[in-house]
Amino acid sequence: MFSTLLEGISTGTGEKIAGDWLQAIFSPALLFWSGVLAFLCIVLLIICNTLMTWASRPIFRLLEGYFPTPFGAWLSRKMVAHAHGQLDKKIARLSQLAMRQDKDHTPSERQELIALDAELTTHYPAKNLLPTKIGNLLRAAESYPQERYGLDSIIVWGRLWILLPEETRQELQHAQQRLDYSVQLIGWSILFLIWGIWAWWTIPVALLAIFGSYHRAIYAVQIYAELIRAVFDLHRFKLYEAMHFHLPVDSNTETKSGEQLTQYIFRGAIESVTFKH
Numbered sequence: 001m002f003s004t005l006l007e008g009i010s011t012g013t014g015e016k017i018a019g020d021w022l023q024a025i026f027s028p029a030l031l032f033w034s035g036v037l038a039f040l041c042i043v044l045l046i047i048c049n050t051l052m053t054w055a056s057r058p059i060f061r062l063l064e065g066y067f068p069t070p071f072g073a074w075l076s077r078k079m080v081a082h083a084h085g086q087l088d089k090k091i092a093r094l095s096q097l098a099m100r101q102d103k104d105h106t107p108s109e110r111q112e113l114i115a116l117d118a119e120l121t122t123h124y125p126a127k128n129l130l131p132t133k134i135g136n137l138l139r140a141a142e143s144y145p146q147e148r149y150g151l152d153s154i155i156v157w158g159r160l161w162i163l164l165p166e167e168t169r170q171e172l173q174h175a176q177q178r179l180d181y182s183v184q185l186i187g188w189s190i191l192f193l194i195w196g197i198w199a200w201w202t203i204p205v206a207l208l209a210i211f212g213s214y215h216r217a218i219y220a221v222q223i224y225a226e227l228i229r230a231v232f233d234l235h236r237f238k239l240y241e242a243m244h245f246h247l248p249v250d251s252n253t254e255t256k257s258g259e260q261l262t263q264y265i266f267r268g269a270i271e272s273v274t275f276k277h
Contacts, residue, residue, distance in 0.1 A: 056183045063183065063217065064138060065131035079131030087124055090116055122225065134221050141225035145232040150258025153228070155266045156239060160231070163238040168231065175224040182217035189213050244275040 067076050097105065097113040105113065125139040126147055145151040161169065189209035196203040236258075240247050245261055248254035264273060 052184050052187050055187055056180055059187050060179075060183045063132060063134045063186070063214075065135035067131070076131045080129050083129050083131065083136070087120075087129070090120060094120060122222075134218060137218070137221045137225050141228040144229050145236070146258075146262075148255075149232060149236055150255035150260075150262065151232065151236060151239075152262045152266070153232070155262050159242070159265065160235065160239050163242055164231065164235055168235070172224075172227055172231070175220065175227050179217065179220040179224055182213055182220045185213035186210060186217060244277060246274070246276050 065076060065079070067073065094113065094116045097109060097116070122137070122140055123133070124136055125143045127143075128139065130136050130139055142153045145153045145156075164172075189206055192202060192206040192209065196206070237247055240257075240261065243261065243264070245257070245264075248257040260273070
């Protein structure tokens with residue numbers, strides 16, 4: 001009888017405790033403050049994301065090689081000098097391989113020749129090297145239309161963009177979004193280093209994330225740069241037609257025609273221009 005009584009008391013007490021816990025968990029006050037906490041977390045995430053979106057532009061400028069402060073200028077000069085040294089070595093190696101007959105190349109040398117030729121064309125601008133790989137990739141793409149067609153990409157881009165087919169503009173926008181996302185990943189990875197103050201193991205994780213995000217950004221820049229070249233290769237004549245300029249007669253005169261069109265867009269006609277209607 002005594003054990004039965006204890007069992008009843010125990011059961012009743014357990015049910016009361018469970019009921020008290022359920023009542024506490026689902027109490028209006030707890031639900032209210034849980035909702036407030038969730039709301040504050042969402043607001044904090046939105047603010048952080050907005051700040052990172054704003055900060056992505058300065059971060060990207062650093063990735064391009066535009067370093068502020070006197071120390072940044074000194075570092076930039078050192079890195080540009082190093083880039084020039086690497087470029088000179090690659091040019092010398094390319095010349096060495098190109099001087100030999102194709103039949104004298106081993107398979108590995110032939111692959112090296114092809115890779116060097118492509119790298120020197122797309123990874124380095126003809127002049128004004130920047131300190132970083134990303135900066136040189138973009139500058140090489142920006143200078144490509146002027147070197148080949150006489151069109152300054154910075155000056156004519158806004159007008160050419162309006163004339164591009166919708167599909168082409170979407171491809172460019174997607175490439176830009178991939179690049180922006182990669183830059184933001186770098187920013188978040190850098191911020192993750194802060195947790196190293198409390199947990200040392202987050203430091204190698206953050207460094208690994210920075211390394212991976214940086215290489216992702218390089219890949220995104222390569223795609224974007226190639227699309228810029230393709231746009232001018234395929235759609236540059238739309239700009240002549242929209243501005244009522246005569247199309248270049250041949251490849252020998254196109255550079256001069258491109259320079260005249262660029263000059264007209266930038267400053268207006270210095271000399272008389274005959275329009276085509």
